[in-house]
Amino acid sequence: MIYLRREVMEMIECQNVSVMYNNEVEALKKVSLTIMGPTITGIIGPNGSGKSTLLKAILGMTRSTGKISINGVSSKKMLKKIAYVAQKNLIDLSFPITVRECVALGTLPNLGLFKSVRKEDWRRVERALEVIGLRKEQERQIGALSGGQFQRVLIARCLVQDADYLFLDEPFVGIDMVSENIIIKILKDLKKRGKTILIVHHDLSKVEDYFDQLVMLNNKIIAVGATSNVFNMQNLKRAYGENIFIDRSE
Amino acid sequence: MLAEFIQGLMEFHFLQNALITAIVVGTVSGVVGCFIILRGMSLMGDAISHAVLPGVAIAYILNINFFIGAIAFGILSAVIITYIKENSVIKSDTAIGITFSSFLALGIILIGFARTSTDLFHILFGNILAVQDSDKWITIAVAIFVVLAIVLYFKELLLTTFDPQMAKALGTRVNFYHYMLMTLLTLVAVTAMQSVGTILIVALLITPAATAYLFTKTLKTMIFLSAGIGAAVSVVGLFIGYSYNVAVGSSIVLTATVVFLVSFFVSPKQKYIKRRGHDG
Numbered sequence A: 001m002i003y004l005r006r007e008v009m010e011m012i013e014c015q016n017v018s019v020m021y022n023n024e025v026e027a028l029k030k031v032s033l034t035i036m037g038p039t040i041t042g043i044i045g046p047n048g049s050g051k052s053t054l055l056k057a058i059l060g061m062t063r064s065t066g067k068i069s070i071n072g073v074s075s076k077k078m079l080k081k082i083a084y085v086a087q088k089n090l091i092d093l094s095f096p097i098t099v100r101e102c103v104a105l106g107t108l109p110n111l112g113l114f115k116s117v118r119k120e121d122w123r124r125v126e127r128a129l130e131v132i133g134l135r136k137e138q139e140r141q142i143g144a145l146s147g148g149q150f151q152r153v154l155i156a157r158c159l160v161q162d163a164d165y166l167f168l169d170e171p172f173v174g175i176d177m178v179s180e181n182i183i184i185k186i187l188k189d190l191k192k193r194g195k196t197i198l199i200v201h202h203d204l205s206k207v208e209d210y211f212d213q214l215v216m217l218n219n220k221i222i223a224v225g226a227t228s229n230v231f232n233m234q235n236l237k238r239a240y241g242e243n244i245f246i247d248r249s250e
Numbered sequence B: 001m002l003a004e005f006i007q008g009l010m011e012f013h014f015l016q017n018a019l020i021t022a023i024v025v026g027t028v029s030g031v032v033g034c035f036i037i038l039r040g041m042s043l044m045g046d047a048i049s050h051a052v053l054p055g056v057a058i059a060y061i062l063n064i065n066f067f068i069g070a071i072a073f074g075i076l077s078a079v080i081i082t083y084i085k086e087n088s089v090i091k092s093d094t095a096i097g098i099t100f101s102s103f104l105a106l107g108i109i110l111i112g113f114a115r116t117s118t119d120l121f122h123i124l125f126g127n128i129l130a131v132q133d134s135d136k137w138i139t140i141a142v143a144i145f146v147v148l149a150i151v152l153y154f155k156e157l158l159l160t161t162f163d164p165q166m167a168k169a170l171g172t173r174v175n176f177y178h179y180m181l182m183t184l185l186t187l188v189a190v191t192a193m194q195s196v197g198t199i200l201i202v203a204l205l206i207t208p209a210a211t212a213y214l215f216t217k218t219l220k221t222m223i224f225l226s227a228g229i230g231a232a233v234s235v236v237g238l239f240i241g242y243s244y245n246v247a248v249g250s251s252i253v254l255t256a257t258v259v260f261l262v263s264f265f266v267s268p269k270q271k272y273i274k275r276r277g278h279d280g
């Protein structure tokens, strides 16, 4: 299959990015990194190592110092080109909204002011629901889904957004293996179509399978680079401590 | 009884004004109320409706239209509450409590200066049977403005209400929509002052919306149903108040309560069985 080459290289750049919470917790310490796209990049590190904070800093959801740019432009101007699934969604599940409408919210960033969802957008919504396996459930109110099904709704919404960048913060928590595999396949396909994908992930046994590149964090950068170069015991011990053990069976 | 009410409607201009105003106020309260309850801002609604009081008083004193004073103070209170909440450890219900009781107290004193105690009574408890033509027209204009704003910004209001996190990640000015709703809320509070009075506005805002919430699974249907319920209970309340010579505002509120209670027990979704949230 032939894909058209893009004119601009996709690129996320952080220079000396630091994030302080409440003047006491230093979640990120002078993080500098460059992520080239289109790729799938894994962000790994122990709990509290600043993985979520890194995504939020790029999205401008938390105050940070340093410079963050996307394709050379300040990241604040690129927000509509990023689709984001948060680790902890604060969504009220009894909100009067159906699965279909919730997924359709992904089209909003691409709609002008005062415009409503178009016919072709609804078709995209339907396709996303199809691939994510929730077509039968589309008219249900979101509270009438299981936890994993709802997580899939959020990923479908992210797909519908058709953004150049996808930021997924632990997207597979609560999702069964079959769905996880389907989603990874979709993501790999999106990469081929030029998307740059960042995924915070905990399951180290999947790292080599899923990610082209890795960002290893422990509030500061432990390592950045191609997975084959940086995914080794030495770096892992620096990130997670000496007692690390990875199960690669299966 | 009903015949008498209809007879009255045909005969008396004041009753026609009352009916139209009641319907318009009920409808628009129902619409805005949906956003208020979904954002968990019922208390804020209560606060703003009380906080407009000093504005109304000052408008009387300066002899300007009471809408202007009311809006200024309604928004001022929203700003103060949001400021306290965001810049200190004090939680929003506390900030709301402090702000609205102060504004209410100030309002009562100012109204004492401005007018007689009868006026205070009417502002606090509503006086729909005395609605003037000009008030009716202002109410209609305000209602059209509020509904239009909600229609035009519907998708932004939906997104910022449903998933503020996503809205923020997209760079949406979440605060802008917060204050926009506060402004609309203030406008509605001022119009509703005539029908149910300051004290009871919050009921007209949240009871029809809460009732609609029990039956609907999309925001649009919730808004339509809530508006319908708001209008219907206003008409029924007016009828009861007029026919039995009891306070109209209170009749409207209690009618809404009865509708809510019945719905609560027959609701197919049984939302009163509290759902667990996702904590992952």
Ligand SMILES: Nc1ncnc2c1ncn2[C@@H]1O[C@H](COP(=O)(O)OP(=O)(O)OP(=O)(O)O)[C@@H](O)[C@H]1O
Pocket (backbone or CB within 6 Å): A021, A022, A025, A026, A027, A045, A046, A047, A048, A049, A050, A051, A052, A053, A054, A087
């Ligand atoms: N809103 C906040 N206020 C104060 N401290 C915070 C806040 N969010 C995160 N932190 C702190 O910042 C540090 C990094 O948090 P972050 O959520 O980025 O970690 P993480 O790597 O995503 O962890 P996990 O694997 O548990 O999701 C932690 O020490 C955390 O306690």
Ligand SMILES: [Mg+2]
Pocket (backbone or CB within 6 Å): A051, A052, A053, A087, A169, A200
């Ligand atoms: Mg995290």
